[in-house]
Amino acid sequence: MSDTAAAAASLSEYAEAAIIEDEALIEARMRAEELGATAISPATGALLSLLARVAGSTHVVEIGTGVGVSGLWLLAGMPENGVLTTIDPEPEHHRAARETFADAHIGPGRTRLINGAPTDVLTRLADETYDLVFVDGAPLSYPLFVTEAIRILRPGGLVVVNNASADGTIADREADDPRTLAAREAASIIAEDDRLLPAVIPVGTGLLAAAKA
Numbered sequence: 232m233s234d235t236a237a238a239a240a241s242l243s244e245y246a247e248a249a250i251i252e253d254e255a256l257i258e259a260r261m262r263a264e265e266l267g268a269t270a271i272s273p274a275t276g277a278l279l280s281l282l283a284r285v286a287g288s289t290h291v292v293e294i295g296t297g298v299g300v301s302g303l304w305l306l307a308g309m310p311e312n313g314v315l316t317t318i319d320p321e322p323e324h325h326r327a328a329r330e331t332f333a334d335a336h337i338g339p340g341r342t343r344l345i346n347g348a349p350t351d352v353l354t355r356l357a358d359e360t361y362d363l364v365f366v367d368g369a370p371l372s373y374p375l376f377v378t379e380a381i382r383i384l385r386p387g388g389l390v391v392v393n394n395a396s397a398d399g400t401i402a403d404r405e406a407d408d409p410r411t412l413a414a415r416e417a418a419s420i421i422a423e424d425d426r427l428l429p430a431v432i433p434v435g436t437g438l439l440a441a442a443k444a
């Protein structure tokens with residue numbers, strides 16, 4: 232490993248270790264492991280909370296609930312009257328997410344869990360309404376998710392894409408598997424939209440965030 236790569240690895244280790252999660256998050260991570268719903272890393276969660284707070288996010292959409300780890304982090308950055316709409320096709324994941332939100336004493340009015348295919352559900356959400364859209368669902372659908380996220384974001388809102396690196400393969404010029412191609416296409420959709428101000432943030436497996444003008 233080069234000195235630069237070693238420094239980046241140790242910085243990333245530090246960023247993750249610096250975040251202390253509470254009981255509800257620790258329990259949720261155990262549920263995520265049992266169900267195989269890979270959750271965002273602690274440092275990714277802390278950054279999501281920060282972005283939700285900075286964007287004044289009252290109305291948030293999440294694509295890919297999992298068992299609710301990212302949902303808890305998003306809610307932590309939202310005001311008390313904020314509502315998280317979170318979509319997942321797996322009923323078992325939503326059952327687990329309900330437990331996660333109950334454990335964390337999140338009132339039922341603060342979450343709207345929509346069990347269904349995000350590709351169908353998203354098209355029913357109104358244009359220019361949401362403050363923040365977090366994309367963490369099926370990687371092959373990222374281009375469609377990002378297109379819909381941009382449509383439903385209000386001006387000034389944020390789209391945040393998790394695992395934007397496709398588990399690190401995006402930087403490999405030789406990689407042309409469907410997941411990498413989908414991640415590249417999603418990144419291009421964001422890069423080519425003049426209304427968006429994007430940045431890649433090297434936390435977890437990479438976040439791609441963009442603010443809409």
Ligand SMILES: C[S@@+](CC[C@H](N)C(=O)[O-])C[C@H]1O[C@@H](n2cnc3c(N)ncnc32)[C@H](O)[C@@H]1O
Pocket residue numbers: 268269270271294295296297298299300301302318319320321324348349350367368369372
């Ligand atoms: C990586 S996990 C989400 C983890 C969650 N965001 C967290 O950090 O706690 C991906 C989720 O996407 C869901 N999923 C599967 N197929 C999907 C699809 N076609 N569209 C959207 N989500 C899908 C899975 O059921 C799973 O719960």
